[in-house]
Amino acid sequence: MSHEERALYQAYRKKEQKQMIIVLITQIILLGILIAGWEWASATKRIDPLLFSRPTTVLETVQKLWHESALARHIAVTVAETVAGFLLGTASGILIATALWFSPFLARVMDPYLVVLNSMPKVALGPLFIVAFGSGMTSILMMALAVSVIVTALVVHGSFKETDPNYIKLARTFGASRRQIFTTIVFPAARPSMLSALKVNVGLSWIGVIVGEFLAAKEGLGYVIIYGFQIFNFNLVMTSIVLIAVLSAAMYQVVAVLTRRFER
Amino acid sequence: MSAHPPKIALENVDLVYVTHRGAHMALRGVSFTVLPGEFVTLVGKSGGGKSTVLSLIAGLIRPSRGVVAVDGETVVGPSSKVGYMLQQDYLLPWRSILDNVLYGVELRRRVRPDDIDRARALIAEVGLVGTERRRPHELSGGMRQRAALVRTLVTGADVLLLDEPFSALDYTTRLKLQELLFEILHRYHKTVLLVTHDISEAIALSDRIYVLGGRPGRIVAHIPVPEDIRARTPLGRRKHPTFQTLFDAVWRVLEEEGA
Numbered sequence A: 001m002s003h004e005e006r007a008l009y010q011a012y013r014k015k016e017q018k019q020m021i022i023v024l025i026t027q028i029i030l031l032g033i034l035i036a037g038w039e040w041a042s043a044t045k046r047i048d049p050l051l052f053s054r055p056t057t058v059l060e061t062v063q064k065l066w067h068e069s070a071l072a073r074h075i076a077v078t079v080a081e082t083v084a085g086f087l088l089g090t091a092s093g094i095l096i097a098t099a100l101w102f103s104p105f106l107a108r109v110m111d112p113y114l115v116v117l118n119s120m121p122k123v124a125l126g127p128l129f130i131v132a133f134g135s136g137m138t139s140i141l142m143m144a145l146a147v148s149v150i151v152t153a154l155v156v157h158g159s160f161k162e163t164d165p166n167y168i169k170l171a172r173t174f175g176a177s178r179r180q181i182f183t184t185i186v187f188p189a190a191r192p193s194m195l196s197a198l199k200v201n202v203g204l205s206w207i208g209v210i211v212g213e214f215l216a217a218k219e220g221l222g223y224v225i226i227y228g229f230q231i232f233n234f235n236l237v238m239t240s241i242v243l244i245a246v247l248s249a250a251m252y253q254v255v256a257v258l259t260r261r262f263e264r
Numbered sequence B: 001m002s003a004h005p006p007k008i009a010l011e012n013v014d015l016v017y018v019t020h021r022g023a024h025m026a027l028r029g030v031s032f033t034v035l036p037g038e039f040v041t042l043v044g045k046s047g048g049g050k051s052t053v054l055s056l057i058a059g060l061i062r063p064s065r066g067v068v069a070v071d072g073e074t075v076v077g078p079s080s081k082v083g084y085m086l087q088q089d090y091l092l093p094w095r096s097i098l099d100n101v102l103y104g105v106e107l108r109r110r111v112r113p114d115d116i117d118r119a120r121a122l123i124a125e126v127g128l129v130g131t132e133r134r135r136p137h138e139l140s141g142g143m144r145q146r147a148a149l150v151r152t153l154v155t156g157a158d159v160l161l162l163d164e165p166f167s168a169l170d171y172t173t174r175l176k177l178q179e180l181l182f183e184i185l186h187r188y189h190k191t192v193l194l195v196t197h198d199i200s201e202a203i204a205l206s207d208r209i210y211v212l213g214g215r216p217g218r219i220v221a222h223i224p225v226p227e228d229i230r231a232r233t234p235l236g237r238r239k240h241p242t243f244q245t246l247f248d249a250v251w252r253v254l255e256e257e258g259a
Helices: A002-045 A055-067 A070-102 A103-121 A124-131 A136-163 A164-173 A178-189 A191-216 A222-231 A234-262 B049-055 B097-103 B104-110 B113-125 B141-154 B172-189 B199-205 B233-240 B243-257
Strands: B006-018 B022-034 B039-043 B065-070 B082-085 B159-162 B191-196 B208-213 B220-225
Touching: A002 A055, A002 A222, A002 B049, A002 B141, A055 A070, A055 A234, A070 A103, A070 A191, A070 A234, A070 B082, A124 A136, A124 A191, A124 B006, A136 A178, A136 B159, A164 A178, A164 A234, A164 B082, A178 A191, A178 B082, A178 B104, A178 B172, A191 A234, A222 A234, A234 B039, B006 B049, B022 B049, B022 B065, B022 B191, B022 B220, B049 B065, B049 B159, B049 B191, B082 B141, B082 B243, B097 B104, B097 B113, B097 B141, B104 B141, B141 B172, B172 B199, B172 B233, B191 B199, B208 B243, B220 B243
Parallel strands: B039 B191, B039 B208, B082 B159, B159 B191
Antiparallel strands: B006 B022, B006 B065, B208 B220
16 A cells, blocks of 8 residues: 555545544444433333332342352353354254255255244244143253244255355366265355344244243243242343343344354 | 267157246256366257256256267266266355355265365466455355355366356456366366356367257257367467357357347
């Protein structure tokens, strides 16, 4: 870069950074307004503080639960279930997609079943899971798995099928077997769609785990919500919701950062 | 002819494509031969079945009737004797240039140190030294197509099928790559079958030209390139006084056939 080009580039970078800072500040202010608004509305009884709690009470509840040592346990259980469910769902989805790619016959036979399973709300299966796997961790994991596995299989199989046929032709001219075509062309070419499935599945696993905990758990943040609801302690409910929001956002960020490292 | 058994031979080949919309005849009664070390071009318009001929020789598809043979043996599937260069480079974006170049070897057997040495030597020969660790997207179109050429050569194939390998390049890059390809393929005594719609490309590169007429594809003319033109390199041929005459002759055949 010449001197002039560098100066222009730096000016451009400066402007971009300024924009970013303005956006960030606005986001923080907006969050502050929302929290302050919640606190104010609750303090002045514009919303029922008994039902909707208030930020200061949520903080107190977090502290209290933490000292009673139960909170760390609830968080750990839910996070572990979500991570396990999301890895299980993604891995099984990719495995099913692989099987479907290797057997177009199987893919054609399974097509209507997958479509029905995909459009059906998986949480409706909750009671069946409890009957089949017992009221506990297994049912919750199965719920998390069920929520993400079908859509992963469909999306990943779709991207397997969309591999540029010219790459496959290239491999065939070198005498590649179907297995070699899969491992050297189809699978690596579908990597972007598998990585984005990973990101989507973080959110889906949270749905599966929280609903699973509603139905079958004795611990975890979903259990805290239901428990708080049953004993009419909405501080517990709101606290749990806030924690879930923070944790799921954090987990999404971790996965986003990890997947970025695998893109190229 | 009998002195040299043909490297490539097609005998009365028909090819019918069957899809869910129906059957359609792509080739009818196609016969021709390519002798060892020859550079032969199949000229015809787009969609005339040119690529189909290459797919048959590469063993990707089987003829509906007739025989396709390489080295006197009927083609039953892809073979390491035959290398195929596609219209675009189709380098795998997630592999380095060196790993791309070795891709064909890797599919057939474990890559040995001497394969890597051979790959590096060929990379140097086509002027790509220093790009071994780069990814394809960091290279220009001409460089990428040269890497694709190396990928085809490294497997040791002595029959090369070229499917309009210059069509995606800009004009000057195309002429330079033709010069390089011509020189290398002659040095290694490769037998080459090129398909193209570009008449001047056909004359600039080949010893003989077959014209493929359209729908269904069949050979409608055989035009040898005269010795005095063939003595030159591609760029030199384009400046030869009778280059244009030959161009017009091929042009007329293509027009008459409505090919």
